[in-house]
Amino acid sequence: MASESKSFQAVSAPLPPLTIRVHTGAISDRVRRLLTWGQVVIAFLLVECTVWSARLSVRSRWALAAGVVILLFALADRPSMRRLGLGLPNAIGTSLVLGVGFAWCVLLVFLTRWAGGMVPANPLFPNMHMAWQYMIWALVQQFILQSFFFTRLEELLGSSTAVWITATFFAAVHLPNMILMTFTLIGGLFFCEMFRRYRSIYLLGIVHAVLGLTLSATIPASLLNHLRVGIGFLR
Numbered sequence: 001m002a003s004e005s006k007s008f009q010a011v012s013a014p015l016p017p018l019t020i021r022v023h024t025g026a027i028s029d030r031v032r033r034l035l036t037w038g039q040v041v042i043a044f045l046l047v048e049c050t051v052w053s054a055r056l057s058v059r060s061r062w063a064l065a066a067g068v069v070i071l072l073f074a075l076a077d078r079p080s081m082r083r084l085g086l087g088l089p090n091a092i093g094t095s096l097v098l099g100v101g102f103a104w105c106v107l108l109v110f111l112t113r114w115a116g117g118m119v120p121a122n123p124l125f126p127n128m129h130m131a132w133q134y135m136i137w138a139l140v141q142q143f144i145l146q147s148f149f150f151t152r153l154e155e156l157l158g159s160s161t162a163v164w165i166t167a168t169f170f171a172a173v174h175l176p177n178m179i180l181m182t183f184t185l186i187g188g189l190f191f192c193e194m195f196r197r198y199r200s201i202y203l204l205g206i207v208h209a210v211l212g213l214t215l216s217a218t219i220p221a222s223l224l225n226h227l228r229v230g231i232g233f234l235r
Contacts, residue, residue: 023104036152039073042147046070047173051230074148084147085201093198100190101207105214110208120217129214138212139205144186145170146195146204154196163192175228187211 046066053059074084078211081087089097112119154163165189191204218225223226225233 011071028076033156036156040149040152040156043070043073043144044169047144048177048230051232053085054231066164070144070148073076074143077150082152082199084149085143085195085199087200089198089200089203092192094203095198097194097198097207098201101203105210108214108218109185117218117220121220122216131209134212135205135209138209139201142191142201142205142208145191150195159196163189166192177225177229177233179224180215180227180229183211183215 040079043066046069047063050062062110062225074215086216088094092206109119114123145166150162150166152217156162170188170191171185174184175181187208194204195201212227216224229233
């Protein structure tokens, strides 16, 4: 018998390797979006629980939980300083934010005087002790509003839509104080648009504080209810 019949015929070319393709990119993107939505919903619910808690001790616990969770969520993906809005704006951004913000303050005082109102409308409110505390609180609010909520909604919905949704969230937190809801919706749209353009929360915090103090100085406490929201407004 010929020797060729006792051996396998040599393969002229190797078979191509088996390749299994898994679309991990699409899955990762989908999971990331779900996680981002989850962060937004959880953070908003924690803020609402804080605002609507009747007892001070319970409200303090909710506030602490909300602050810790939002901070952890905000820093979880190691964002850049610019993404968080912790850089300084350029000259144009500084001029626009401060110019528009302080123009609104002057307009509020002018309209109050034109309508025959007193300035200050509340002689004992606000005071200097409250002013510096409110300045810090305003900056914290801008971090929550812009560095957390806006950046995530921008990622999910696009920057233009995020401006409106974030401002609506900001106004909703001030329920049922309708005066504050109106001003916070208008102010929220301005704050978010300025953050979208210039990515800095520092000047926004300053303008936020000055506008809030101007409101408390031009609108009687009987209407403004000392800037209270949530369950505190109903008491």
